[in-house]
Amino acid sequence: MSFFDGVSVYSPDYDYGFCSLAISYTTYFAKQKCFHTGLIHKDENNERLIFLHLGSDNALTQGPPLSDSVIIKPKLTQRKLRQVASFCRLVYKVNGRRVPYAFSDPRGAIDRQTGRVLSGPNHLGLTCASFVLAVFDALKLSLIEYDTWPPRESDTAFQEEYIQSYISPQRRDEVRGEIGSSRR
Numbered sequence: 001m002s003f004f005d006g007v008s009v010y011s012p013d014y015d016y017g018f019c020s021l022a023i024s025y026t027t028y029f030a031k032q033k034c035f036h037t038g039l040i041h042k043d044e045n046n047e048r049l050i051f052l053h054l055g056s057d058n059a060l061t062q063g064p065p066l067s068d069s070v071i072i073k074p075k076l077t078q079r080k081l082r083q084v085a086s087f088c089r090l091v092y093k094v095n096g097r098r099v100p101y102a103f104s105d106p107r108g109a110i111d112r113q114t115g116r117v118l119s120g121p122n123h124l125g126l127t128c129a130s131f132v133l134a135v136f137d138a139l140k141l142s143l144i145e146y147d148t149w150p151p152r153e154s155d156t157a158f159q160e161e162y163i164q165s166y167i168s169p170q171r172r173d174e175v176r177g178e179i180g181s182s183r184r
Helices: 078-095 128-138 153-166 169-176
Strands: 004-009 019-029 032-042 049-054 060-063 070-074
Touching: 019 078, 032 078, 032 128, 049 078, 049 128, 060 078, 078 128, 153 169
Parallel strands: none
Antiparallel strands: 004 070, 019 032, 019 070, 032 049, 049 060
């Protein structure tokens, strides 16, 4: 089953609809090339695209789409995509930059009514990819089949290095408890 409608390289002249996924291969983490993802969505006036992404711990950011992005259009109705775009704006408005980075399960991580990213023993934080999944999950729109998303050997090393480099010393032990999860 395909959850996506099309893939293209980002172009400022192309109409991506109300909301799409953006994936780039960029120098972002520890000055190494890695994949980074977020959501591009239209602003409330339907005039410009905004790239909403979780860059690191407490660094939810919005700005113009990255020029090296590959854009993936979800296979959803325009009405649903408009709903996702509106929810993206709410999530940023309510949380600002304060979204913790960790490796928690994205399911149930964002309150559908308020847009608030939840935190607690089951929700320590999200990655850039799980943030995208959490946005869709809050709206009861699943982009992946979670049972087919197993941990990879490379996840553990990446997660440990990320924690050492970017997570505050006060949160490191807590976030280390999630090492080995399948969320990267």
